[in-house]
Amino acid sequence: MARLPRLIVPHQPHHIVQHGNDRQPIFREPEDCRRFLGWLRDSARQYKVAIHAYVLTPAQLQLLATPSDEEGLAQAMQRVGRYYVPWYNAKYARSGSLFQGRFKTSVIDAAAYFLQCSLYIELAPVRAGLATEALAYPWSSHAHHAGVSLDAAITDHASYWALGNTPFQREALYKQLAERSLTSAQLQVIEKSVLKGWPLGSDAFKANLEKKAQRQVLPAKRGRPLKAKPSATATGPS
Numbered sequence: 001m002a003r004l005p006r007l008i009v010p011h012q013p014h015h016i017v018q019h020g021n022d023r024q025p026i027f028r029e030p031e032d033c034r035r036f037l038g039w040l041r042d043s044a045r046q047y048k049v050a051i052h053a054y055v056l057t058p059a060q061l062q063l064l065a066t067p068s069d070e071e072g073l074a075q076a077m078q079r080v081g082r083y084y085v086p087w088y089n090a091k092y093a094r095s096g097s098l099f100q101g102r103f104k105t106s107v108i109d110a111a112a113y114f115l116q117c118s119l120y121i122e123l124a125p126v127r128a129g130l131a132t133e134a135l136a137y138p139w140s141s142h143a144h145h146a147g148v149s150l151d152a153a154i155t156d157h158a159s160y161w162a163l164g165n166t167p168f169q170r171e172a173l174y175k176q177l178a179e180r181s182l183t184s185a186q187l188q189v190i191e192k193s194v195l196k197g198w199p200l201g202s203d204a205f206k207a208n209l210e211k212k213a214q215r216q217v218l219p220a221k222r223g224r225p226l227k228a229k230p231s232a233t234a235t236g237p238s
Helices: 030-046 072-091 110-122 167-180 184-196 203-213
Strands: 014-019 049-057 060-067 104-107
Touching (some): 030 060, 060 072, 060 110, 110 184
Antiparallel strands (some): 014 060
């Protein structure tokens, strides 16, 4: 089945995943993460992309971001790669590509899935056994959302602000949500959507995306279309 073109919708949150080539490490030391985040922050500002959540694990990076136009997200990611990959290759005496193909992305229905996706991203180190809790892992946006430290790379989304009228209320409720974690069903839906490049939302949300983008956003169903049943009022040959 042919792969659908990547769908980028301005002013809509996108869940982004990028793996290391052949699952090789893309972050080995703290300095690698600091360098990458610095270039990500600058690139996002240059191309008007709002970063809402992120995590950097040894062989993968994940973002939750809203672009202001159709080109900015790809341009920002390409700019980060132009700076980070040569720097990384020189540091570790390697050559060639670092990332595995193009990044994967899923357009998110913010009202239904923004907080779930944010938690999915920030809890990735816990699921991978890299930390016992999200706050124990230094290379994610969780400390920002939990009120522990301010992250200059992050632009808070309206869905996060809706958690409470004060920073304390928002941070407390977000921490409670993180402690509850996500169900296996929620994890599977989010992971399947981003890895396949499918929108994450209701049928109405997907239909609206198709109308807005004027293109198909989900793969066609397999098999031949069903034949129409004969009408009950149809008459035989005369």
